Structure formats: structure tokens, C-alpha cells
Amino acid sequence: MNIFKKTGKMALGSRLRLLTAKITEDAAQIYALYNVEFSPKWFPVFFVLSEEGEKTITEIAADIGHSQPSVTKIVQEMLLAGLIDENLKSNDKRRNVVGLTEKGKVLSENIKVQCGDIDVAIDGIIAEANHNLWEAIEEWEFLLEQKSLLRRVQEQKKLRESTDVQVVDYEPKYQTAFRTLNEEWISNYFEMEEADYKALDNPEEYILNKGGKILVALYNNEPVGVCALIKMDDPDYDFEMAKMAVSPKAQGKSIGWLLGKAIIERAKELKASKLYLESNTILKPAINLYIKMGFQKIVGRSTPYKRCNIQMVLDLTEKE
Incomplete structure (x- = not known):
């Protein structure tokens, strides 16, 4: 259809619904062709009960991948049609078990003849087509189970937006942003400390003039993220990665990752062998980011915070 040529793949859901509607419309007429009074939407529930016997609503929902309210509605319709019974005998009286009536069992045998004809007809379509839709659907179901379409779009959005992020060296005009971004996140979780004020109020003196x-x-x-590389007076560690902060309005654009990787590259350029950092475990996204970058936990070093x-360290001498 021309509309889908114009919309492209973003109309996948609409196109699938249209195809489903067409097949469902034909299915209703096929049941009528075989003189079967049956709604196509009942088929998954009917099939499970026909093949596996009595089940609870919860079990049916799990088997066919529908919600319990959806299955309950279908069961009620099939009850009115006389195809199933509910509240059947069960060892657990709390279990609302449903199963086919005699009418339903007779219908099941009649539908098997119809199903045979449908299978042959669909095989004919598959033979005529360039692509096997049945196998493709199974493959798509598997792939979307591994990673949903929503997750894939989120990742693409994050990747696209990250390409619009530019990481630059500090200039005096960014001093306000350096302080504001750090003070914002620190105050949100903790409280500002003396060491924070030293670095944020005097970044040139405390960080840059010392080789950081x-x-x-x-x-x-617009400055939306900052990170510092601080020269350490320590025989075991060359530099500290510190004062990383990202504006809440800019999160989800991989800014923390881009800043962290850029700081690591700066440390390598300065011939550093180990990069140290301090954090708090309540900052789970940050800790996960550091682990992803290769930092490992250490213990025993004193801290002013x-x-x-x-405390974590990254060995810059190890090959990636």
C-alpha cells in the first residue's frame, strides 16, 4: 500500500494490524464455510483445552501469551456459546478450572478437518512467496524476546544523540557550569564538603596548575557535563578521575561514558599507569559505568570525603 511506502518501517505495527485484520476477516468466513459457529479469537484458548485438557485461566494465559483479563473475557464468551464449562472438580477448590463441554469436544474434531485444509492453503502461499512469513515471525518473536523494540529504539536514540555531544577542554567561561553541575548532584544525594569547595571554587589552582x-x-x-583528571601525590596512583557530573536534563545521551573515556585518554597521554576514583555505592548507574570502563574495586586508601x-582503580598499562 502506498501509505506504507511513505511512512517506512515506523508503521510496522499498523501494517501488521492491517494484515491481522485481513486474515481474521477471512478466518471468520472460513469457519462459516465449514458451518462452524466460532470466533477466530477463541482459537488459542480452544486449542489449548482441546490438546491438553482442563486448565486454569492463569495456566491458559501463560500458555498462549495473553493477559488473564483477555483470557477471562474469551472464556466467558465461550461459556455462553456452550463450548466450555468452568468450576470443574479440582483438588484445589481455589483453582477455577475450565474445560471443553461435549459440544466443544465434537467441535474440536470437526475443526481438525478445517485445519488440515488451512495448513495446505498456507503452505501454498509460502511456496509462492519469496520469504517464509511463518519462519520469519518465529525469528522476530525470538529476537524481540531477547531485546524489545522499545529497548532497541532507546539505544538508537541514545547513540544518535551522543554524536551531537562535543567534549572540549576547560576554559574559564565554564567555571560556573563546573561548580553548578557538581553541586547539583552532590546536594541531591549527599552534602557539600570542604574538599568539594576547594576544587569547584578554584579549579585552576586546585586542578589545572597541578598538572590536571x-x-x-x-x-x-551548552555545557551539560564535566569531569576532572586530578594529579595525585601518591606513589601508587598517578591521577584521580573526579568531579564527574551530568545535568539531569541531558542524561540518556552517553555523556558520562564519553567524558570518562576522554579522561582515560588524557591520562594515557600524560603517561599515567593507574587511574583512581572514589564514589558511593548508592550511585548504581555510576558504579556500573566505571565497571564497564574497566575499573576494579580496591580497599584501604584514606579519603577526605x-x-x-x-574506591576503584583502572590499570592503564593493561592492553584493551
């Missing part, structure tokens, strides 16, 4: 770096992430030319309950 500060990077700023720009999105649409009350909020620090985890």
Missing part, C-alpha cells in the same frame, strides 16, 4: 585536566561536554553548545564508601 578538566573536560566539558557540550550539547547544542565522608560520602566515599567505594
Whole structure:
């Protein structure tokens, strides 16, 4: 149809619904062709009861991948049609068991003849087509079970938006953003401490003049993320990755990842062998980010921050 040529793949759901509606319309006429009074939407429930016997609503819903309210509605319609009984005898009186009536069992045998003709007809379509839709549907179901369409679109959106992020070196004009972004997240979870004020109020003196770096992430030319590389006076660790902060309005664009990787590259350029950081385990997304970057937990080093309950290090001498 011309509309789908114009919309492209974003109308996949609409196109599938249209195809489903066409097949369902034909299915209703096929039942009439065989003089069977039956609604196509009953078939999954009817098939399960026909093949496997009595079941609860919950069990049927799990078997056919429908919601319990949907199955309950179908069961009620089939009850009115006289095809199933409910509240059948069960060892557990709390279980509402349903099963086919004699009318339903007779209908099941009649439908088997109809199903044979349908199978042959569908095989004919598959033989005429360039692609096997039945196998494709099974494959798509598997792939979407592994990763939903929503998740895939979220990842693509994040990837696209991350390409619009530019990581630049610190300039004095970014001092306000450096402080504001850090103060915002620190105050949200903890409280500002003396060491925070030293670094944020005087980044040139405390960080840059001592051989460190500060990077700023720009999105649409607006500073939305910052991260610092602080020179350490420690024989075991060369630099600390610190003061990483991303604006809440810019989250979901891989800015933390881009800043972290850029800081790591700066540390390598400065011939650092180990990169140290401090954090808190309540910041789960941040901890997961550091682990993804290759940082590993260490213990035993003193810290000026009350909020620090985890210390991590990245060995820059290891090959990636």
C-alpha cells in the first residue's frame, strides 16, 4: 500500500494490524464455510483445552501469551456459546478450572478437518512467496524476546544523540557550569564538603596548575557535563578521575561514558599507569559505568570525603 511506502518501517505495527485484520476477516468466513459457529479469537484458548485438557485461566494465559483479563473475557464468551464449562472438580477448590463441554469436544474434531485444509492453503502461499512469513515471525518473536523494540529504539536514540555531544577542554567561561553541575548532584544525594569547595571554587589552582585536566561536554553548545583528571601525590596512583557530573536534563545521551573515556585518554597521554576514583555505592548507574570502563574495586586508601564508601582503580598499562 502506498501509505506504507511513505511512512517506512515506523508503521510496522499498523501494517501488521492491517494484515491481522485481513486474515481474521477471512478466518471468520472460513469457519462459516465449514458451518462452524466460532470466533477466530477463541482459537488459542480452544486449542489449548482441546490438546491438553482442563486448565486454569492463569495456566491458559501463560500458555498462549495473553493477559488473564483477555483470557477471562474469551472464556466467558465461550461459556455462553456452550463450548466450555468452568468450576470443574479440582483438588484445589481455589483453582477455577475450565474445560471443553461435549459440544466443544465434537467441535474440536470437526475443526481438525478445517485445519488440515488451512495448513495446505498456507503452505501454498509460502511456496509462492519469496520469504517464509511463518519462519520469519518465529525469528522476530525470538529476537524481540531477547531485546524489545522499545529497548532497541532507546539505544538508537541514545547513540544518535551522543554524536551531537562535543567534549572540549576547560576554559574559564565554564567555571560556573563546573561548580553548578557538581553541586547539583552532590546536594541531591549527599552534602557539600570542604574538599568539594576547594576544587569547584578554584579549579585552576586546585586542578589545572597541578598538572590536571578538566573536560566539558557540550550539547547544542551548552555545557551539560564535566569531569576532572586530578594529579595525585601518591606513589601508587598517578591521577584521580573526579568531579564527574551530568545535568539531569541531558542524561540518556552517553555523556558520562564519553567524558570518562576522554579522561582515560588524557591520562594515557600524560603517561599515567593507574587511574583512581572514589564514589558511593548508592550511585548504581555510576558504579556500573566505571565497571564497564574497566575499573576494579580496591580497599584501604584514606579519603577526605565522608560520602566515599567505594574506591576503584583502572590499570592503564593493561592492553584493551
